[in-house]
Amino acid sequence: MTIVIVTGIHVYPVKSMRGISLEEAVLTPKGLAGDRQWMVAEPGGRFVTQRDKPELALVATRVEDTGVTLSMPDHGSITVPYRMYDGEQVTSRVWKDTCETVDQGREVSAWLTRALASTTPLRLLAMSPGFKRPLHRAPLLGEGTTTGFADAAPFLVANQASLAELNSRLEAAAIPAVPMNRFRPNIVISGVEAFAEHRLQSLVAPDYQLDMRYPCERCVVTTIDQDTAEKHPQAQPFKTLTSINPMPGSKRAPAFAENAVLAHGNLQKIAVGDQLRAVFR
Structure with a gap:
């Protein structure tokens, strides 16, 4: 054995x-x-990873009682609350899988776009409540x-x-x-x-x-x-x-x-x- x-x-x-x-x-x-509860995406819902933005590796995450805090050298930090489900509903994609997701707001969108020096606005998405991603x-x-x-x-x-x-x-x-x-x-x-x-x-x-x-x-x-x-x-x-x-x-x-x-x-x-x-x- x-x-x-x-x-x-x-x-x-x-x-x-x-x-x-x-x-x-x-x-x-x-x-x-707690694993992969959020993802970064472009306006159309296409997921963004280190393949597109290697600098994502530099964004540290810290889980707290109120949410997850993102921080990056020279760009400070921002806290994203848990269960922010009242934002815009977004149909997004992870490879071939279609996901129903919720935009986590303009504040974190602006922070990500600035911190990652993106020419395209970036948004943070969470899975919609009750949605089960078909693989x-x-x-x-x-x-x-x-x-x-x-x-x-x-x-x-x-x-x-x-x-x-x-x-x-x-x-x-x-x-x-x-x-x-x-x-x-x-x-x-x-x-x-x-x-x-x-x-x-x-x-x-x-x-x-x-x-x-x-x-x-x-x-x-x-x-x-x-x-x-x-x-x-x-x-x-x-x-x-x-x-x-x-x-x-x-x-x-x-x-x-x-x-x-x-x-x-x-x-x-x-x-x-x-x-x-x-x-x-």
């Missing part, structure tokens, strides 16, 4: 902004409580699966050994190692060999179970330093990762971490240090 340890838990209250590391979090079918990859995740503003799935589970293997290849090529935050996972585990997460079926605890669904295809965000918002000039670690762990059936993009769903354990807590039984396919 293989036992893995939870070594990291992370939520990203606003999609593509800086995350928050936690000692424990509440599990829900939509993902970790275009539902056949892979399970019918009825929904999530917030995550790219693809409720959870992203990364393996510490995979990062270590990637960094050993980078360092062998005289390329600086990268931290786990390049991959923006929700849950980090240790205890299995590099890239063995792609062979996992489930991670089982006494009170909850996470089922792995399919590898996460990585993009240019992996090349963005999350502390400086600068892109690596040689597109690393994307290129090296593609060479050692390509997506199944593709040699043009790498895989890192597993998209996952909650099999059972709604409202249970996951904590750093949890010991989980690894079930392989």
Whole structure:
């Protein structure tokens, strides 16, 4: 029997902004409580991420009783209240998924537009009350699966050994190692060999179970330093990762971490240090 340890838990209250590391979090079918509750969008509702605005990496988020506070060097801070559902209703998109959302107001719109030096007005959106996002990859995740503003799935589970293997290849090529935050996972585990997460079926605890669904295809965000918002000039670690762990059936993009769903354990807590039984396919 293989036992893995939870070594990291992370939520990203606003999609593509800086995350928050936690000692424990509440599990829900939509993902970790508090994860990706808001997203930045253009006026027409198209979502904006670090692919468009790398500077989003510099916007820190702090969760408070009254809402989430956004802050950025040289631009101060702004607090966005929870459950601000009386704003303009906006039909928005996350990749192929259409979402019903609510504009969070002019004040935060002006702050984001200024802080991110955008020539197009930006707005902050929250999911409309009661709306369940239909996922275009539902056949892979399970019918009825929904999530917030995550790219693809409720959870992203990364393996510490995979990062270590990637960094050993980078360092062998005289390329600086990268931290786990390049991959923006929700849950980090240790205890299995590099890239063995792609062979996992489930991670089982006494009170909850996470089922792995399919590898996460990585993009240019992996090349963005999350502390400086600068892109690596040689597109690393994307290129090296593609060479050692390509997506199944593709040699043009790498895989890192597993998209996952909650099999059972709604409202249970996951904590750093949890010991989980690894079930392989």
